Amino acid sequence: MLRFSGFELDSERAELRTSDGGTIRLRPKSLEILRLLASNAGRVLSKQQLMEAVWPNVHVGEDSLFQCIREIRTALGDGKRQVVRVISGRGYLFQAEVTEVPVPAAPEIAPVSQPVPVASDTKATVEANNEPAKRLFDFSRRRIAFASVAGLAILCTAIAVWMLRPGLIFARGPTTIAVMPMTDASSDPLVAQMAADVSSRLTDGLAKIENIRVLAPETGAPKADFVVKGELQKSEQAWSIRMRMTNTATGEVTWTASYQVNPADTDLQMQQSRLAAGVGHALALRINELLNADGPSATKSKVVIEQATAHINQTSPERFQAAQAILEKALAEDPDNVEVQVALAALLMRGVQMVWLGTDEREAAETKAEAMLQRTLRAKPNYIPAHEAHCRFLNATNQFSASLVACARALSFDPWNGIALYHVGLAQIQLGRFEDALATFKQADRFDTPQVSRWTWMIGAGWANMLMGRAEDAVPWLLKSIAITAASGRTHMLLAAAYQQLGKTEEARAAMEKGRELRPGSTVQNVPTPRKNSSPVYIEAAERIMQLMAAAGLPEG
Structure with a gap:
């Protein structure tokens, strides 16, 4: 040690x-x-x-x-x-x-006592008298040996049946994947180079996933369990990528995906990053889904979760309550369903973070979410949604250092996971590491996956800039976040603070008015996040932002 x-x-x-x-x-x-x-x-x-x-x-x-x-x-x-x-x-x-430090040695086993010597004549008498017992003992040993062999054979058969049962796709050990060089239908050298760069980024990302192995395509394809192939095309409007993963043993196509990037929106490096992330994120989720498959019940859970998610794509308390009702009903029908438990725990934490719950409701939600997450992590220790939800829970309950570890765990199964990156950034902010947080939010923006969460890392980047006093840099991020999801009052309030710092008082008051409309009853007292375990550096910077919000029209109390 x-x-x-x-x-x-x-x-x-x-x-x-x-x-x-x-x-x-x-x-x-x-x-x-x-x-x-x-x-x-x-x-x-x-x-x-x-x-x-x-x-x-x-x-x-x-x-x-x-x-x-x-x-x-x-x-x-x-x-x-x-x-x-x-x-x-x-x-x-x-x-x-x-x-x-030496590891403590195992306790010594006491030596077996040696037989006591006996006289030759006595020994002959004892052996003669013990002959029937010896034969009986030899027969018993044969019966025990036979029973042991039979038991071992039964055990080996049971293990073999278990390992070969249908649906256990990855039972043999780490799954091997070969990413073949991406093809293109044109003879354009630019497209060929782009295809090579995207392939390299995708391969590097997959190599970060903890429970799979990525083989070099020139040597690994015939030996790999799965082969990933794709094509890249370029038009005037977009780069388009199509990918598929095939089971080499059966020839079955187990996953397909496509993704597009508009070249006019980003530079070349960003385009490569988003193309690789767009398909890589979907592929990582599919691999994780296969590793944690539960059979037919998983399909039903997926439908229910998608229904609930559809209610919260546009953030509002009403949609939150509708989504919660859907998941609570599903959990009542199937109490041990891991997928539904994770989705409900994640939703409850969202309600806590958006301050849609009263004090008593918040405590009950935290207790319920923690219990569900602990059960799911025991049942499926490598399940991405469980780690995402755990990461969010630790952030929402101000356990910031632990949250960084939990989020890193989620990223070890999906390195393009923007939700996990966003929560890493939140924890870094609370710990006073603003530059690190900004870099994390920008990394999430480079990946842009999943797109439904795009507004979150944009508000994160705006917030990090504001904490460092960079209002001019914060405004574009906040405006882009509002353009995607306009129903978040906190974003409008941060924008009001940025405008106030820049001396644009009319814009500041208009933004604050919109923020208060979306979050009625907001004051200087209840808008700040809880400060338990927060760095003094963060508390001081957050106080400066609150003063700007107050100057823009946020009531004192």
């Missing part, structure tokens, strides 16, 4: 523990990188060394390593990057005193 900075890393049990014995959850890859760094404390390890040790013979991009380093720093509370240091141009250095 390795001890450092108040932590204990137990390699045998694969655990990172705090000084009081509490366990910190880390993904296996992150735990392995931490072990390598701590075992080589004071020595610089290059990125290549770490990647080759943790992902041997697997194609991964540097983003996979960066994500693990972020998770390790969060777990160690290393926000200032003083424990895991970057040595420019060389790699990473573990800057902490590490003590190696």
Whole structure:
């Protein structure tokens, strides 16, 4: 075991523990990188060394390593990057005193006592008298051996039947996927280069997913469980991508998707990112769905959840209540349905965050959501929607550091998950890390998946800019968020604060009036988010924004 900075890393049990014995959850890859760094404390390890040790013979991009380093720093509370240091141009250095502690040895087994010697004549008499017993004992041993073999055969048969049962697609171990080079129907070199770049981005993203392996296409396609192929086309209006995933054993097409990007809206790098993310996000969700399939009940759950989601695409308290009624009814009919539990827990947390619930209702919603999420995480520990909802729950209940870890867990199964990225940004804001939060929201915007949540990371980027006093940069983000979802009063109020800081008092009052119309009863006292566990840096910056809102017309109380 390795001890450092108040932590204990137990390699045998694969655990990172705090000084009081509490366990910190880390993904296996992150735990392995931490072990390598701590075992080589004071020595610089290059990125290549770490990647080759943790992902041997697997194609991964540097983003996979960066994500693990972020998770390790969060777990160690290393926000200032003083424990895991970057040595420019060389790699990473573990800057902490590490003590190696021997693992307690297993208790010794007492030696078997030796037989007591007897005289030869006595021995002959004893053997003669024991002959019938010996034969009986030999016969019993044969019966026991036969029964053991028969039992083992039955057990092996049962295991084989279980592993080969229909629907268990990924029972053999990590699923292997080969992403074939993307094709294009034209002879345009620009299209060919674009196809190659999008393929590379898609492959790098899939390589970050924890429970699958991505094989190099030139060597891996015949051996892969699934092969992903696609085509890229360009017209005057859009880049269009079509993808499909095929089961190599059966030839069955298990997933298809298409996506379009308008070249006029973004630069080339953004277009590549959104094309890869648009199909990659859908593919990651499909893989996760297959891994966690429950059979026919999952189809019914999906329909119910889609009905509820349709009610909350345009945010309002009335639509929230309608969606809640749909999910409550479905859960009453099927109390153990994991998918519905996750959807209801996520919805309840949305109600808490949007301040649509009173104090008593809020506490009841939090208790109910936490209980449902704990059950779902035990039932399906790798299920993306459960981790998304857990990530949101921890944010809504001001457990910001834990939320960063939970959100990273969701991203380990879908690196293009904009919802998880948005909640990472929210936690970073509350912890006073505004620049990191802005970068996170911009990353979510580069992926733009799922598009239904686009307005959230846009308001996040506007908020982060406002917290840093950059009203001019905040306004475009807030206006784009309002253009997508105009029913969020908080966005209008932030816009009012931005206009007020820029000296545009008429625009500020108009925006505040709209915000108060959408959120009646709003005052300086009830608009701020709860400050429990928030950084003093955040509290100070948030207070400046509230003063601007008050100047724009938000009542004091």
